Amino acid sequence: MAVLVHSQGAAWNQELYQTIFDRVIPDRANPPAGLIIHTGMPGDGGGWEVVDVWESQAAFQRFTEDVIMPAAQELGAPPFDTRVVEIYNLLVT
Numbered sequence: 288m289a290v291l292v293h294s295q296g297a298a299w300n301q302e303l304y305q306t307i308f309d310r311v312i313p314d315r316a317n318p319p320a321g322l323i324i325h326t327g328m329p330g331d332g333g334g335w336e337v338v339d340v341w342e343s344q345a346a347f348q349r350f351t352e353d354v355i356m357p358a359a360q361e362l363g364a365p366p367f368d369t370r371v372v373e374i375y376n377l378l379v380t
Contacts, residue, residue, distance in 0.1 A: 321346025
């Protein structure tokens, strides 16, 4: 089942986000398995937010554990909060 993943990092900014993004998805034509939609934006109260749609929570967790977390730890990135919600209806045009 598809999931929406909302991540928020109060201490993140556009530069840090872009550095991590470029490292974990270096080829935009070859996105990670299971990723349907990815968005990144400034947070309303500061920081940075990422909202993704993944084919499954397992695909998201695999990419996070195998790719995102090692890159974030290597760069000393601050922590972020993540919420995962199952999607009832998804229309991509």
